[in-house]
Amino acid sequence: MKEPLTIAKALADASRLKSLFCLREGELCLCQIVILLGLAPATVSKHMAILYQAGLVETRKSGRWVYYRLPKASSPCARGALSWIARSLPKGKTQIVDEKKLRKVRGTPQVALCRYYQTLAHNLLKSAKT
DSSP states (O other): OHHHHHHHHHHSSHHHHHHHHHHTTSOEEHHHHHHHHTOOHHHHHHHHHHHHHTTSOEEEEETTEEEEEOOSSOOHHHHHHHHHHHHHSOOSHHHHHHHHHHHHHHHSOHHHHHHHHHHHHHHHHHHHHO
16 A cells, blocks of 8 residues: 555656656756756755655666666556556647757756756855855
8 A cells, every 4th residue: 555655645746747757758867857847956856756765767876967767667556657647648838848848958968957057056056145
């Protein structure tokens, strides 16, 4: 009973659903997901940890980057949930915008995205101090 509840709770958030949608075409680093969701890195990390604990994503670390992808092998419950999400996501205006944003992020060198994120974070910290 614990696994279905954990999965249901993990799916009960629009940002986590959007993350799963973005991962359907392959892995993304945390910086890419931060830009796609437009949320703070700590918030995105928490969302991804919840998805990981539910068995809905896998992770790997390479240097300073953390990558997330849909699991290659998962429990029947997690596979069923991912299949249901893939079939159930609406094909509306929001998804078209998300797909364009995803293509742009995937087409941008990762180093440039991380540099952009670092500049953004620096500016946020600087404005918070004043």
